[in-house]
Amino acid sequence: MKVGLFVTCLVDLMRPRIGFAALRLLQAAGCEVVVPTTQTCCGQPAYNSGDRRAARLLAEKLIAEFESCDHVVAPSGSCAGMIRMHYPDLFADDPAWLERAAALGARTHELSDFLATVARLDKVPGAFAGTVTYHDACSGLRELGVKAQPRALLAKMPGVRLVEMDGAEECCGFGGAFAVKFGDISARLAEKKCDNLRASGADAVVLSDLGCMLSIEGKLRRMGDEKTRVLHIAEILSGEA
Amino acid sequence: MLVRSMHFKARAGAAAADRVLQGKLATAKGLFVDGRRRAVAEIDLEATRDASQTIRSRAVADLDLWLERFEQEATRRGGQVLWARDGAEICRLVTEIARRHDVKKAIKSKSMLSEEAGLNAALEAAGVQPVETDLGEYILQINDNEPPSHIIAPVIHKTKEEVADLFARVHGKPRKTEIGEMTREAREMLRQHFLSADMGISGGNFLVAETGSVALVTNEGNGRMVTTLPRVHVVITGVEKVIPTLEDLATLMRILPRSATGQSISNYFSVLTGVKRPEDTDGPEHLYFILVDNGRVGLLGSEFQDMLRCIRCAACMNHCPVYQTVGGHAYGWVYPGPMGAVLTPLFVGIENALDLPHAATMCNQCSVVCPVKIPLPDLMRKLREQQVARSLRPWGERAALRLWAWLARHPTLYAFAAKLGVRYLNWLAEGGDRIRVMGVAPSWTAGRDFPAPEGRTFRELYSERK
Ligand code: SF4
Numbered sequence: 001m002k003v004g005l006f007v008t009c010l011v012d013l014m015r016p017r018i019g020f021a022a023l024r025l026l027q028a029a030g031c032e033v034v035v036p037t038t039q040t041c042c043g044q045p046a047y048n049s050g051d052r053r054a055a056r057l058l059a060e061k062l063i064a065e066f067e068s069c070d071h072v073v074a075p076s077g078s079c080a081g082m083i084r085m086h087y088p089d090l091f092a093d094d095p096a097w098l099e100r101a102a103a104l105g106a107r108t109h110e111l112s113d114f115l116a117t118v119a120r121l122d123k124v125p126g127a128f129a130g131t132v133t134y135h136d137a138c139s140g141l142r143e144l145g146v147k148a149q150p151r152a153l154l155a156k157m158p159g160v161r162l163v164e165m166d167g168a169e170e171c172c173g174f175g176g177a178f179a180v181k182f183g184d185i186s187a188r189l190a191e192k193k194c195d196n197l198r199a200s201g202a203d204a205v206v207l208s209d210l211g212c213m214l215s216i217e218g219k220l221r222r223m224g225d226e227k228t229r230v231l232h233i234a235e236i237l238s239g240e241a
Numbered sequence: 242m243l244v245r246s247m248h249f250k251a252r253a254g255a256a257a258a259d260r261v262l263q264g265k266l267a268t269a270k271g272l273f274v275d276g277r278r279r280a281v282a283e284i285d286l287e288a289t290r291d292a293s294q295t296i297r298s299r300a301v302a303d304l305d306l307w308l309e310r311f312e313q314e315a316t317r318r319g320g321q322v323l324w325a326r327d328g329a330e331i332c333r334l335v336t337e338i339a340r341r342h343d344v345k346k347a348i349k350s351k352s353m354l355s356e357e358a359g360l361n362a363a364l365e366a367a368g369v370q371p372v373e374t375d376l377g378e379y380i381l382q383i384n385d386n387e388p389p390s391h392i393i394a395p396v397i398h399k400t401k402e403e404v405a406d407l408f409a410r411v412h413g414k415p416r417k418t419e420i421g422e423m424t425r426e427a428r429e430m431l432r433q434h435f436l437s438a439d440m441g442i443s444g445g446n447f448l449v450a451e452t453g454s455v456a457l458v459t460n461e462g463n464g465r466m467v468t469t470l471p472r473v474h475v476v477i478t479g480v481e482k483v484i485p486t487l488e489d490l491a492t493l494m495r496i497l498p499r500s501a502t503g504q505s506i507s508n509y510f511s512v513l514t515g516v517k518r519p520e521d522t523d524g525p526e527h528l529y530f531i532l533v534d535n536g537r538v539g540l541l542g543s544e545f546q547d548m549l550r551c552i553r554c555a556a557c558m559n560h561c562p563v564y565q566t567v568g569g570h571a572y573g574w575v576y577p578g579p580m581g582a583v584l585t586p587l588f589v590g591i592e593n594a595l596d597l598p599h600a601a602t603m604c605n606q607c608s609v610v611c612p613v614k615i616p617l618p619d620l621m622r623k624l625r626e627q628q629v630a631r632s633l634r635p636w637g638e639r640a641a642l643r644l645w646a647w648l649a650r651h652p653t654l655y656a657f658a659a660k661l662g663v664r665y666l667n668w669l670a671e672g673g674d675r676i677r678v679m680g681v682a683p684s685w686t687a688g689r690d691f692p693a694p695e696g697r698t699f700r701e702l703y704s705e706r707k
Contacts, residue, residue, distance in 0.1 A: 051626075177603070183687055
């Protein structure tokens with residue numbers, strides 16, 4: 001099974017170790033992993049800013065780069081959601097591209113979803129001792145139905161105790177450009193999220209989107225919480241944590 | 242109503258710091274969100290949403306047909322159907338009706354169209370005293386005609402204490418603090434008006450084409466009195482509210498109160514048909530329907546047609562993280578929350594509400610709960626596209642986006658820029674794991690830190706490893 005790893009622009013810039021963790025996990029699941037080196041961004045920032053033309057050009061680029069793969073996997077529900085749920089919309093007026101976009105979209109997955117439901121990863125390589133809580137990122141949850149998958153994978157780790165926080169499904173306030181356009185509202189939402197996750201008593205919050213990670217970690221540290229760890233699902237599963 | 246939507250950013254910023262307001266919104270959120278969750282568990286939610294979506298989209302698709310049918314049936318039963326293009330026409334028609342029937346006082350139950358039109362001011366100018374009888378709307382009216390902040394709970398932004406102070410001041414009676422007592426006091430004040438009014442003005446949740454009826458969903462008895470006691474009843478509602486049959490009404494009623502307030506059925510549900518007949522004990526002698534366009538007809542056949550399905554349940558705002566943080570007033574017009582972020586620009590002009598379609602994290606919570614499955618985030622995105630197409634975005638934003646999009650299509654240059662960007666951020670972090678002040682995005686670091694990047698990009702490390 002040939003799997004294309006779409007690293008995502010934020011992982012590339014901010015947390016390369018998450019990209020490598022995802023790579024190792026996919027290999028551990030028995031996949032042949034390719035990482036196209038010309039990849040950049042899925043185009044979501046342009047799409048959500050209302051620039052369809054730019055979004056479409058980036059979508060064409062990504063489709064061409066990954067088309068030869070059996071599956072595309074991204075360590076982000078929001079980027080996977082963009083490709084799977086929104087690329088077809090970008091090509092609504094172009095049947096040839098629409099077909100290619102829809103075909104690739106159907107084979108595109110968020111990492112934990114892919115590991116749990118497609119690759120059926122049985123033995124999770126990582127080890128972690130402590131209590132964690134899982135933050136359901138919006139796109140993964142509400143566009144792709146990622147809810148049970150990461151929890152099922154965490155349950156395979158003997159040292160991990162999973163507790164649910166209040167409002168696990170509520171937005172952390174990131175929202176891409178929203179976090180900068182409306183910084184005050186965004187920070188307030190991040191604060192609510194941090195209050196909830198701290199009240200859960202977990203040592204770490206696990207999540208699967210870099211945007212949420214930046215928002216939540218940034219807010220925790222500003223609140224003076226140096227202790228609660230913010231981990232990507234790939235980090236904890238691969239043993240990077 | 243005056244449009245203040247251009248000031249969203251400033252007003253929302255102030256509201257985001259208002260912990261008292263958020264406390265009130267959190268209480269309401271608890272009631273509505275938890276209530277809805279319990280109530281929708283009683284039905285096959287997804288099947289009912291599908292059915293409701295189908296009913297509403299079919300009705301909207303053949304709107305002219307159903308409106309014609311409604312007009313025939315309503316007229317046959319003694320009603321008179323009038324059409325208003327905009328708010329000014331609503332005001333003109335209502336004041337004309339008032340003059341024709343020599344009306345001095347009009348009692349009102351909730352009508353959002355009346356808010357769109359600013360009807361109360363027009364009635365006063367025409368010498369007719371308008372009296373709001375919905376408790377929430379009454380509170381707003383006696384508080385100097387304050388605008389509502391929620392479409393079904395208009396005073397959600399007020400505490401009990403604030404209302405107690407207001408009542409004591411305006412009613413001139415000893416201050417009461419118990420909600421039951423306060424409600425009783427308001428009822429006493431309103432009773433005289435119920436008995437002396439010549440005209441009742443109501444909104445309408447649905448218009449039923451096959452019978453020419455209007456359906457009203459309320460939780461206070463006031464709606465019944467407004468529509469049956471006075472000689473004249475005027476229904477004001479949007480043209481999109483028509484549905485074909487009573488059967489459709491039954492389906493929609495399974496989902497509307499559940500989505501709105503978490504009730505299996507509202508306290509009062511009236512289907513009003515025709516004028517008072519000789520054998521009837523109550524009902525109006527004169528019945529008017531003012532069916533309003535005010536921007537709705539223009540949405541037919543456009544990429545925003547889906548929005549016309551809206552049944553005004555407010556579930557989208559009750560579940561919206563942004564609404565819960567800033568409340569309804571920040572949105573600057575009649576409709577707040579996600580549905581307002583779509584409707585307001587469409588009704589008052591995209592250029593007059595530039596922030597609203599951007600005031601969303603795209604968390605998609607609204608469209609997941611919407612009983613008629615309106616893809617609200619998609620519609621907000623389409624409004625953003627229109628802003629770009631009409632060059633309504635700030636110059637700096639457009640330039641930055643264009644540069645980034647161009648770089649992203651040139652991998653070698655992009656890799657170089659990414660490398661520089663990461664080095665720059667690390668320099669800002671001064672060797673630490675976080676950036677406390679970031680010049681390019683000061684609004685981010687005003688409220689939280691920005692975690693520092695690891696140091697090198699994935700692509701750098703990956704190419705070395707290979
Ligand atoms: S958009 Fe949907 S959820 Fe919002 S008020 Fe309308 S029907 Fe209700």
